[in-house]
Amino acid sequence: MMECQGRWRRFSSAWLLILGVFALRDTQAVHHRHVGQFTAVGTAQSLLEINGISFMDDVELGSYNNVQPKITIKIPWMPLALGIDYLIQKRHLLVDHEQHFRWVIQYLAKNDTDPNRNHTGQLLADCEIDDDIKVKSHVHLIWDGEEYYRIDEEVGHWENLKPEVKKYQHILESPFWTNLRKQYMDEYCIDWMRKIVGYSSLRDNVPPEVTVSQRVNPEGSSILSCTARGFYPQSILLRWEKNGELGVWGKETSSGILPNVDSTFYLQVTLELPPNDSGMNYTCIIEHVELKMPAVYPVPEKPTMLKPWVLAVAIVLTFFLLLSCAGAFITWKKRKSGSAGHLEVSFISTASPTSPPQ
Structure with missing residues (x-):
């Protein structure tokens, strides 16, 4: 029974989200x-x-x-x-x-x-x-x-x-x-x-320039960002999908559609995932009149995070490697200088004649 209720809630949420998407598309279009x-x-x-x-x-x-x-x-x-x-x-x-x-x-x-x-x-x-x-x-x-x-x-x-x-x-x-x-x-x-x-339209339509990124917060969970820049007209639709499906995946925040100085617009939407979500297989979907059809932007792979002790060991090893290289270079310079001095003395001694010139 509880399993059925859970499935019904997920179905209801997805259906409401789909209805909201189409309602937003209709109201924003003009x-x-x-x-x-x-x-x-x-x-x-x-x-x-x-x-x-x-x-x-x-x-x-x-x-x-x-x-x-x-x-x-x-x-x-x-x-x-x-x-x-x-x-x-x-x-x-x-x-x-x-x-x-x-x-x-x-x-x-x-x-x-x-x-x-x-x-x-x-x-x-x-x-x-x-x-x-x-x-x-x-x-x-x-x-x-x-x-x-x-x-x-x-x-x-x-x-x-x-x-x-x-x-x-x-x-x-x-x-x-x-x-x-x-x-x-x-x-x-x-x-x-x-x-x-x-x-007529007041100006030429401009498609959005879209960037998608992923970062990891100190707690280890992923934060996805989808940014649309420089688009006109103002009407735009941005949503997150996972494995090609709509859903409520985490805490979503939006900058709202903001004007730029050149009369184009800007929008950024972020999605904070729960710690048990790896952030894999997410895409940002953008709909805009200049894109003709919805554009799909995959989220890049999750950046790797070095543990603090691994990072500390790497820094120490790098420091000692630099010291050893510096020591080897100094030793080589000393040997080179000593060899050059010996050759100069030998040259002077061999150049001296056995008897004074007449």
């Missing part, structure tokens, strides 16, 4: 993230400057500045994807929003003892889609470098992070600001991203 940030600088009396910048999948899309109120596009084909009329409409909306930033700066700075002191207000928004469906959406409000409020659009409730400014929460939850927030997230965050994704 995942995109858009981040927009607006920064306004001003005093209690005037608005000095507004800057905006937009990123999608860690690639800069464009920027905006109110000094010369225009949208600067960083991707050459974006006007084709978005349409000129669409960009003109968004520029007009940004110009209209300038009065909203001005009102916020002046309202929050109205009690400042120095009316000429500069303040900075920031709006940071991010949204994510999977297969064209919005899955995440957040807004953060930052004042002079400190986050005051944030909201998860799915929850729909502002979270206050500074008790002294909780008195402003009713303003954020008013119908006017609620509609403005939803308009911003729909038009600037989600709509832009959907139009761009529907037109």
Whole structure:
């Protein structure tokens, strides 16, 4: 009975893992993230400057500045994807929003003892889609470098992070600001991203460079590492197999998918095996859109570890071998020097004539 239960648990774990693998593959295949940030600088009396910048999948899309109120596009084909009329409409909306930033700066700075002191207000928004469906959406409000409020659009409730400014929460939850927030997230965050994704990829796809290694910790157990570098797009699947089978083999940790400075991505997953597992017959399986099919990377053989006493004996023997070699070299040098001196004396004595020259 217990044996059947054990088999059922192993079967259930493997089946759940397989389901998780395919679910992860489906959800990651068309995942995109858009981040927009607006920064306004001003005093209690005037608005000095507004800057905006937009990123999608860690690639800069464009920027905006109110000094010369225009949208600067960083991707050459974006006007084709978005349409000129669409960009003109968004520029007009940004110009209209300038009065909203001005009102916020002046309202929050109205009690400042120095009316000429500069303040900075920031709006940071991010949204994510999977297969064209919005899955995440957040807004953060930052004042002079400190986050005051944030909201998860799915929850729909502002979270206050500074008790002294909780008195402003009713303003954020008013119908006017609620509609403005939803308009911003729909038009600037989600709509832009959907139009761009529907037109083209932001950059060429790059397959991952994969390295697999094995090391032994002081306790004698094996730690396997599988590292994928420089890949794009972000979606990737990495898993461990033993003898070609899925399973839960040990303690697994992941770095998470991290961005590189060149807009590619990095991922490392390690597997710490129990002491009774030799680490043989493991492979790292990588799936990425540029690999066309899953790539298999075997784990190299377990490095041999010398016992401490063996290592100590080897060091001592090496030391004495070096000493003996040095001694033999010194002896040889002395003999060579002695032989050369004898020849020189013999030459002088044999060269002396039996009688003085006339």
